[in-house]
Amino acid sequence: MDNKLKRIKTEIARAVDLREYKNNFRGERVYARIESDEKMSARGMKEGIEKFSEKYRKHGKILRQFIQEERAKRETRIYFGVNKRCRLTAEDYLTVMERLGFTESVAERLYPDLMEVSRILSKKRDEERSVLIG
Numbered sequence: 001m002d003n004k005l006k007r008i009k010t011e012i013a014r015a016v017d018l019r020e021y022k023n024n025f026r027g028e029r030v031y032a033r034i035e036s037d038e039k040m041s042a043r044g045m046k047e048g049i050e051k052f053s054e055k056y057r058k059h060g061k062i063l064r065q066f067i068q069e070e071r072a073k074r075e076t077r078i079y080f081g082v083n084k085r086c087r088l089t090a091e092d093y094l095t096v097m098e099r100l101g102f103t104e105s106v107a108e109r110l111y112p113d114l115m116e117v118s119r120i121l122s123k124k125r126d127e128e129r130s131v132l133i134g
Helices: 002-015 046-055 057-071 090-099 104-124
Strands: 024-026 030-040 072-082 129-132
Touching: 002 129, 046 057, 090 104
Parallel strands: none
Antiparallel strands: 024 030, 030 072, 072 129
């Protein structure tokens, strides 16, 4: 189930449109917000680039410019979760499982085990969830 969800979660997250809520939705049980920020991300090939630049100075300079442009990227993420003292219902879980392609009977059969795993994970996870969408 996790692999199915991983394959489609970015696509689903990109489809969420929070413009009506000025990118910050607060529901009775759940919330979601979209944030953008600029981050410098390391690409990890520093030594290879240095060697290339020593051997091919002109091209090395051009290469460094390209890398610098790529490193400074704007990241957009959707943050989401369940409000404090609120829980997802059995219907919520079953609906998601059916949308992932499970039949109603299989979803109902898997539900008790899924809830046990969910309880264990929620105790261990004390961070907000997010998906990179752009």
